[in-house]
């Protein structure tokens with residue numbers, strides 16, 4: 001019998017600290033009008049005072065477990081590109097803090113496509129019979145990796161976390177995830193990168209730990225090139241997954257693109273032939289929350305009634321790597337715990 005991973009509960013969480021465009025204008029050579037018109041972002045959240053990615057993950061994960069009505073799962077997977085520490089992975093700590101016992105737990109790193117890659121990985125655990133249920137969390141405190149003095153990157157990224165409980169079920173039931181389309185292009189890895197702190201820098205330069213140049217400490221981003229790649233890859237990948245699912249574009253009720261830039265989302269929707277009102281958007285309040293972006297937008301829309309049981313949902317994401325991925329599902333009738 002074929003089995004699928006089915007969404008059983010969804011929870012999300014945002015740190016309380018709000019950073020408005022006006023706040024950014026007080027320290028950067030920019031304007032509220034530029035940021036909102038070029039990105040669609042009005043405010044974003046940021047951690048402070050020692051709060052970090054795993055704190056957000058525990059909040060979102062606990063809410064997803066409660067929404068699913070379960071107190072245990074077989075595995076925890078955390079997608080993040082802003083880990084608390086390079087070593088160890090954060091998922092074991094999340095499992096421990098949520099009282100889930102000595103279960104399988106690991107992280108995966110796929111930047112803004114982390115939620116789609118993670119869904120695929122967790123679906124694999126379930127369909128291979130390795131786990132019957134998985135808590136999967138996308139969590140980011142990426143603001144800590146952004147140069148506060150860089151006017152191109154500082155407005156874009158926001159912190160947050162979103163989590164789903166996945167259970168073993170039938171491919172025919174609402175909430176069953178898949179098929180997937182996944183892809184990458186490592187030849188363009190340098191377009192979006194944090195160069196400091198890893199083994200390449202440690203082995204090549206002989207720099208001491210106090211000598212990492214500022215530009216290597218923070219994200220570097222070729223914004224225009226990433227913008228163009230994001231539109232092309234999310235469009236191609238969406239078409240590929242729709243073809244695999246046997247869905248036509250007109251059958252898509254809700255388009256859920258990674259929330260990187262409202263202009264990117266509008267372009268992808270337009271190229272796909274999806275009306276703007278079918279797109280789910282939270283970038284104005286959340287910014288680009290990397291692997292947390294998609295569960296946050298799903299949670300907000302489901303809690304607010306924009307996303308309803310039975311809706312056919314197309315999900316697509318693109319990010320550093322370069323990497324991209326898409327999947328589809330029919331939205332299930334589940335409990336949601338959303339901060340928006």
Ligand code: UT7
Nearest residue numbers: 029030031034038112151152223224226227260261318319
């Ligand atoms: O998920 C993957 C993560 N990253 C992304 O998805 C980012 C994708 N890229 C983007 O969203 C856009 O490229 C940005 C929002 C980063 C930039 O928007 P843009 O329309 O591509 O602007 P641009 O880079 O072509 O720059 C246009 C102008 C430049 O000035 P000049 O050279 O024309 O005089 C920039 O220096 O805008 C300037 N600029 C700004 N001006 C005011 C760049 N950032 C700012 C700013 N405020 N914050």
